[in-house]
Amino acid sequence: MVFSSVVKKVRLELKLSQQQLAQALNVSYTTINRWENGHVVPSNLAQKSFFDFCESNFINVSQLLKSDAKN
Amino acid sequence: MVFSSVVKKVRLELKLSQQQLAQALNVSYTTINRWENGHVVPSNLAQKSFFDFCESNFINVSQLLKSDAKN
């Protein structure tokens, strides 16, 4: 699975809006939107912020990334 | 005291090079250099990364920021 899809999947699982996730990650919601729609590649720091967020919510991101889902 | 000076002060107190601090904060060393020399204003996420780093090293940044030192 691709990063953009993972962001969206995690966000929807937690029932968050793009704005709410943005606040949790200390970025703007336009950035979240661009991630989900594949317009940019997140910076290392931003990715770390996302991964840390997933960890603190008990979501295994690396497993999601490895998964076979087609997007 | 100003953010740029705080970064440098914290870094020197911990005896780190710009590169080493950069790795700890998940940014590039050119970014650290630009912070210390006042060429840019760090992003919210980058500032948070720095403040978290200070906390984990038991450095009271907010106190430094309030201090009277002229730079």
Place this chain on the structure above:
DNA sequence: CTGGTAATATAGCATATGCTATACATTATT
């Protein structure tokens, strides 16, 4: 003294991000 290395400062370019505005869809409410 000469050469090498590390740390720092700076520049240029490509890309990511923040902010604002706009457009569209969905859902609520009246």
Place this chain on the structure above:
DNA sequence: AATAATGTATAGCATATGCTATATTACCAG
């Protein structure tokens, strides 16, 4: 039906960042 509010997608512009290269300084080994 009409309106309002929320969530999402996108665009443009200014700024921050990553990467690479270059210059300078300091320090140390030879």
